[in-house]
Amino acid sequence: MLILKNVTAVQLYPAKVLEGVDIAIENDVIVEVGDVLTHRYPAAQWKEMHGRIVMPGMVCAHNHFYSGLSRGIMANIAPCPDFISTLKNLWWRLDRALDEESLYYSGLICAMEAVKSGCTAVIDHHASPSYIAGSLSTLRNAFLKIGLRGMTCFETTDRNDGIKELQAGVEENIRFAQLIDRAKHAKTEPYLVEAHIGAHAPFTVSNAGLEMLREATKATGRGLHIHAAEDRYDVSHSHHIYGKDLLARLAEYDLITDKTLVAHGLYLSAEDIALLNEQDAFLVHNARSNMNNHVGYNPHLTHIRHLALGTDGIGSDMFEEMKFAFFKHRDAGGPLWPDSFARALVNGNELLSRNFGAQFGRLEPGYKADLTICDYPAPTPLLADNIAGHIAFGLGSASVHSVMVNGVMVYEDRQFNFDCDLIYSQARKVAAEMWRRMDSLA
Template structure:
């Protein structure tokens, strides 16, 4: 049993909003034991780290990401002009994912995990694709999470877009295999419980009914929830209406795929019935503002109607301070009524997703909650109080202020340094990226 006290901290929570100055945080193993004053006197055996008034917050969670795309930054490959979303998928992303192999997947996972921690994330909910390297691919991502000390979830995006029924089966089997791997790891307890599983699917327009049936059985057999894109573009909606005569989530619900662990990414063009169904079953909609802007797919005008709104990046890093800013400013640009506190709540909902999947409490600096914390060097130029915390983030504080990050009670990033040399990892990642780009160029 180990105990650590973070002394003289300023505790900040986004939702419910709270600011406490000059307090101590006692951490026992992976849990917060107590928040109060003079805790080093109460626990004289504890180690002490002086916070010097720094902000200590529940760690940020990126609720939808694609670590497989980590080596695409600055990509040098022949990519045909892509005037719409579907052509962007075909010309870029569906070629890149087929170029991934074991090495590139691992290094993509590593560098994305490092950058997530450095930007103040304690957890990332990932969604992976590598059609020519399916079996075992999720284990490589888990290895990367564990190496860096990042908490997270991942899954394989089941699809038939390259290999029909055989590819569907391979995707579902990898999801089931990985969930079983997580269960075994929890039972033996030799490694920290940092990684969980979703059951993944690409999007309704690349998963036929046979695939939905397989996914339904996978959910039942593993006890996990579904992670899927839906209505990112109008094409997804049109395809569902044309081929199945149903709204997107209504079709998924016919196979019992919507529940309280369901994560739907994007959802720009979901119908009212879709949204009602997702809300009734207590599922999550993850908004990815920067990705939607980058792909020119439009804006989700119904953010106010979702019961559980969370924030993700869809592969554009894991800087959730930045993502919150973009989500808010794009909403204002679109004439939306929400203020920063609504997006602060959405960011906090990432921790609620973790709570439901890890069967533990996340997202508050309170006794009994997981010690997943972000420490920031932020000198407030105006009073910092519960009523304006979200405004300080929307208009000021960013990832440049991240000083330290704790995951599962362990300081994985302290005083802006990792506990190991990262440069060799980035050097190998650059080599892996070049090889992947070459393989991608060879694909039509």
């Protein structure tokens, strides 16, 4: 047993602040939160926390770890006057340039930076059309190396090679889900990575692809992870080609369930939102990405039953993402306050609960010991009623001191237990080679 002694225990939802308490952890779960637990458990090891904030780990509910080597990209990118040209000129060239080595280092860099930002888990959505079979295992290896919890899936699409590409993407999703099932049964490694069944967006997945995805979700018991209505084009395409709203089309193939994760959703119809809510599915809001891609603002946030926050590949700093989500909402004239976005941030843990079959997101007995630990000398009283305001206007990723995942300190006193410089050095070389491959695909 390990006791974190003298902590400021903070929950964002239900909001709670307890000063000067201890947290007892047995293996990978919280056993007790209370006063002077070192007396109650005298044989336990303990770490003095000096009053630091200890909170349930933050989850980035939609990310793209394949984009980790795109920062400051020096490939020749044609002008991108709209969202579709951004996809074609930048992201769809980058994902085609990925190979096993560049994907692995991209995953390592993203996982390291997620942990340093205070994330205990990331829900990833992957694409590498030139390296499909085995790609999700490469990402899993990166998660396990760093000690980050997460989920991943392959972005099924027909945009490069039609039905053949659709089939290969679905097969990789199924193969990976089955690998996870075998690994869980064997219990030879920590159970840190789970699977979704992935698809790019409705406008690049034909009905034949949706049928394949239906069979994959049924065969594996996993849910769909897909972009939808990120841009108006997705909606227009669905109406023009299929005569249907986006989610109504997916629902015809049994793809909207309580394990479904829909990213963006800026232009969903009222009927689609009602369907999402009725099926208990999740929408993930990615405020900074929407701003960066100039696709507009999601006016439906107050109507979504299960709302979570993601970054869509712009790092994994969920403190910053919550701030942007709140400020952009206020700028758009929205009625929500920081506590609503704190709850959306916490909701990423509910996605983990549904997929890992365990409890996440609270400092209570029986919940997973996935914890974010911060140095934050609050300049004003820190209370349950104002903790969300402290995050919106103060507490940030620079305060992250340590991160625990599955009961293990994977990042302690702002240090990993491996050579980070070596990884960054190799990543720079691999990135330059990948950029050259991108130019050859122009």
